[in-house]
Amino acid sequence: MSKNSKLVLEENSSIALVYRIQTAQAVSLAKKVSDYLKEKGYVVFTGPDQKIIPGTKAAKTKKQLDQLKLIIVLGGDGTYLRAVRLLEGRSTPILGFNMGSLGFLTAHSAESVFDVIEKTLAGKMVLRPRSMLFAKILRRGKVRDEYHALNDIVIERGSMSQLINTAIYSEKFLVSEVKADGFIVASPSGSTAYNLAAGGPLLDPESPVFVMTPVAPHSLTSRPLIFPDNKELSFKLDGKTQKAHFIVDGQKMTEITPDDEVVVTKSCYDHMMVREPNHNYFHLLREKLKFGDRS
Structure with missing residues (x-):
């Protein structure tokens, strides 16, 4: 694996949203995130096999998928894995927000979605390669x-x-x-x-x-x-x-x-995850699994 590196997005970059289709909350948040990104000048796509978010296009063609610079996942780890399958080996980074249960892949909370996206667009997040x-x-x-x-x-x-x-x-x-x-x-x-x-x-x-x-x-x-x-x-x-x-x-x-x-x-291929610079795997284990908790 390569060392962690910063994620830098240029203006007008293409970003796709993949959301948990069974959840009205995820659909609603996807619309808000889409509006937020478009206001900042980004080109927003909806991942295939889900209802298209108003004002976006479905990312279906090879050319569209090749142009994606980031995928934002709103859901659980199952939704995240659906986004990984969409990439078919491409190294496009994925930023995941947990709207499911445990959420090891979708490590960021849904409540922090706009703060974390803002940090991502400002180049303050890092890419963590996963084999x-x-x-x-x-x-x-x-x-x-x-x-x-x-x-x-x-x-x-x-x-x-x-x-x-x-x-x-x-x-x-x-x-x-x-x-x-x-x-x-x-x-x-x-x-x-x-x-x-x-x-x-x-x-x-x-x-x-x-x-x-x-x-x-x-x-x-x-x-x-x-x-x-x-x-x-x-x-x-x-x-x-x-x-x-x-x-x-x-x-x-x-x-x-x-x-x-x-x-x-x-x-x-390595998969590229978007994380906070201070993200720690063992903190995630303690938070999600109560790892080492003796109480």
Whole structure:
């Protein structure tokens, strides 16, 4: 990852808004933010697949997406991940405001939206790079699908009654064969999401690693494993398992079979988060998770 750098926006820069579509409060705030940005001379777009904010255009074309200099997210971490998928690997920074529950990705409060946006436009915020995951699905040696993920990549049994039996490899060497409900490969950013709920460890977001955590494994000796992010992990279902769900950042993308091999590496892209210069990850843990609280 590169070192933190300041975010500098030129006048007339293009900014997109992605908001939590189920919440009237988020829709209302999105309209106010749009008006605020337009008054300051910025070109405002609405993210695709949501109702267009009055006075803006939907950011749909490749040219429009390429021109974006900032995305502002008004919602929870799910809304933030929707904005990440919109970028398709572009390094456009995202500034997130939490209108959900925990909000690890959307670290700024909705009450501070205009103060924080003003600081951002004035060049007083910094960019924090976060590593991403890259997964490709091979079928009989040929690439079938490719995906980038900020938080995690999950293989799980879904609605099937039987556990999935999966062989796990690191750099083509067998790690183990595990029978479980599923498997999570999480980035440092994603360690506070599904990985944490499944009993995986918390990772410092700047750690050059990822973690593989089995979900409800059949054996007590199957534990989370941390790997350097310059290694290649691969997963292959055994012949008795008919299929499994393949999920990227909480969204089911496809199903895999014993004919498929899932290969996970570090993405060639870093994701850029907009943060206060004094933002501290451990303060966020204490605030959101009551980390270390003994009361």
